[in-house]
Amino acid sequence: MAARTPHPAPAAADRAPGLRERKKQQTRDALVQAAHMLFLSQGFARTTVDEIASAVDVSQRTFFRYFANKDEVALAVMADAEDYFIECLRLRPAEEPPLQALRASIVQAWRDLGNAQAGGHGSISSALELLRIIEETPALLAAHLRRVTEQERLVVQVLAAREGLDPTRDLRPVVLAAVFGSLLRAAHLSWTAEQEPAGPEGMVAVIERHFDQLGPALAGHWRA
Amino acid sequence: MAARTPHPAPAAADRAPGLRERKKQQTRDALVQAAHMLFLSQGFARTTVDEIASAVDVSQRTFFRYFANKDEVALAVMADAEDYFIECLRLRPAEEPPLQALRASIVQAWRDLGNAQAGGHGSISSALELLRIIEETPALLAAHLRRVTEQERLVVQVLAAREGLDPTRDLRPVVLAAVFGSLLRAAHLSWTAEQEPAGPEGMVAVIERHFDQLGPALAGHWRA
DNA sequence: GCAGATTATGACAGCTGCTGACATTCGGCA
DNA sequence: TGCCGAATGTCAGCAGCTGTCATAATCTGC
Numbered sequence: 336m337a338a339r340t341p342h343p344a345p346a347a348a349d350r351a352p353g354l355r356e357r358k359k360q361q362t363r364d365a366l367v368q369a370a371h372m373l374f375l376s377q378g379f380a381r382t383t384v385d386e387i388a389s390a391v392d393v394s395q396r397t398f399f400r401y402f403a404n405k406d407e408v409a410l411a412v413m414a415d416a417e418d419y420f421i422e423c424l425r426l427r428p429a430e431e432p433p434l435q436a437l438r439a440s441i442v443q444a445w446r447d448l449g450n451a452q453a454g455g456h457g458s459i460s461s462a463l464e465l466l467r468i469i470e471e472t473p474a475l476l477a478a479h480l481r482r483v484t485e486q487e488r489l490v491v492q493v494l495a496a497r498e499g500l501d502p503t504r505d506l507r508p509v510v511l512a513a514v515f516g517s518l519l520r521a522a523h524l525s526w527t528a529e530q531e532p533a534g535p536e537g538m539v540a541v542i543e544r545h546f547d548q549l550g551p552a553l554a555g556h557w558r559a
Numbered sequence: 560m561a562a563r564t565p566h567p568a569p570a571a572a573d574r575a576p577g578l579r580e581r582k583k584q585q586t587r588d589a590l591v592q593a594a595h596m597l598f599l600s601q602g603f604a605r606t607t608v609d610e611i612a613s614a615v616d617v618s619q620r621t622f623f624r625y626f627a628n629k630d631e632v633a634l635a636v637m638a639d640a641e642d643y644f645i646e647c648l649r650l651r652p653a654e655e656p657p658l659q660a661l662r663a664s665i666v667q668a669w670r671d672l673g674n675a676q677a678g679g680h681g682s683i684s685s686a687l688e689l690l691r692i693i694e695e696t697p698a699l700l701a702a703h704l705r706r707v708t709e710q711e712r713l714v715v716q717v718l719a720a721r722e723g724l725d726p727t728r729d730l731r732p733v734v735l736a737a738v739f740g741s742l743l744r745a746a747h748l749s750w751t752a753e754q755e756p757a758g759p760e761g762m763v764a765v766i767e768r769h770f771d772q773l774g775p776a777l778a779g780h781w782r783a
Numbered sequence: 784g785c786a787g788a789t790t791a792t793g794a795c796a797g798c799t800g801c802t803g804a805c806a807t808t809c810g811g812c813a
Numbered sequence: 814t815g816c817c818g819a820a821t822g823t824c825a826g827c828a829g830c831t832g833t834c835a836t837a838a839t840c841t842g843c
């Protein structure tokens with residue numbers, strides 16, 4: 336995240352995670368995983384924070400020092416995936432048309448995370464399972480939507496930076512980010528509602544289908 | 560809401576509101592108004608349900624019989640406006656292109672509600688004030704976004720019905736409704752963030768500006 | 784290695800949102 | 814008037830979340 340310092344010596348300083356830092360990451364991961372399992376088995380509402388905390392052998396107070404509320408621990412996995420998408424978007428070639436860059440980034444993000452599944456800790460299947468829980472849990476859906484709109488602000492900035500525009504004067508980044516976000520959400524909804532092919536590839540297919548319908552949907556008349 | 564029964568005699572039965580019904584509507588309105596005033600003066604989080612209830616001289620338990628949670632009373636005014644929009648959309652001529660029907664409906668809804676302001680109980684200015692509170696209160700924003708997505712499902716159905724399509728097979732209604740919803744939200748955000756001309760007309764202007772940028776935003780390259 | 788400064792954690796206590804259960808009162812209707 | 818059902822009040826209780834303080838673990842400089 337932080338820009339690499341140009342000085343060689345002090346640059347190495349932030350490379351040592353330290354025991355304290357490692358332990359923190361460890362309990363955080365444990366909390367996410369325990370919460371995830373409990374949510375899947377008994378549902379979000381019927382899982383108390385105390386259960387999650389004691390499953391990791393931690394006090395409830397400590398849980399709330401890691402996550403501001405119960406929603407946050409559920410959305411943590413999704414948040415990682417979204418961060419990765421932003422990273423993909425930043426790396427797209429500058430000549431690419433904006434809409435196409437967005438489409439390519441989201442497809443690439445799902446694919447990469449899907450491929451990393453075997454080697455990594457299977458965070459992708461977690462994210463997909465979570466998506467189902469989110470859609471059917473009103474409180475979670477609300478929290479997720481808010482997160483998504485915050486992510487949209489980031490997309491606006493990246494788009495504006497790409498094209499060298501001032502997003503407060505030119506509405507195109509704002510509008511495109513909004514359209515993109517809504518398209519994604521519609522795709523997620525389709526994927527969870529219909530019995531779509533599971534896994535990242537199924538999701539990619541659904542997203543592509545929705546993108547393909549963007550032009551036709553905005554066309555003047557539908558009866559042709 | 561309920562379709563008018565074709566039989567003349569029983570039709571008259573549902574025309575008498577009755578004292579009980581009137582009182583219910585009365586306390587409901589009082590709760591909404593009291594809550595609104597308290598939210599505006601001290602903020603949403605710093606207002607307890609007990610305060611709202613005792614301001615109307617009602618038990619806390621009764622409050623929760625009218626509203627499922629604290630969010631709902633805050634979003635009640637917005638909900639009315641959204642219902643009116645759906646009504647407007649239903650009444651648009653069938654020949655109109657879908658996107659244009661949506662645009663005309665939302666503009667008409669804001670205008671009508673704005674004009675009714677003087678005669679009515681000023682629910683429009685309430686809705687606009689609420690919009691500001693919603694945007695700056697995370698919990699409310701989340702709840703509002705969820706409501707909006709539910710409203711989007713209605714829009715999908717109306718659009719599909721207009722064109723005689725099956726929304727589970729043709730993605731165009733879903734995509735268009737999603738795009739429309741996100742466009743509206745972007746407009747709301749602009750309106751609350753920037754110092755836009757206040758009042759319904761200012762909102763209408765912002766919405767129109769965003770609609771006008773839809774084509775350019777989706778165009779291939781932005782650098783002309 | 785060892786003191787002392789930082790920092791994470793635990794252990795309370797407490798408020799608020801929200802719900803179930805039961806008693807009570809009030810409006811509708813014969 | 815008098816009965817029935819709906820609306821309300823009261824009470825008890827759980828769960829999410831926060832402030833506060835003491836304790837234990839890490840990190841830092843020596």
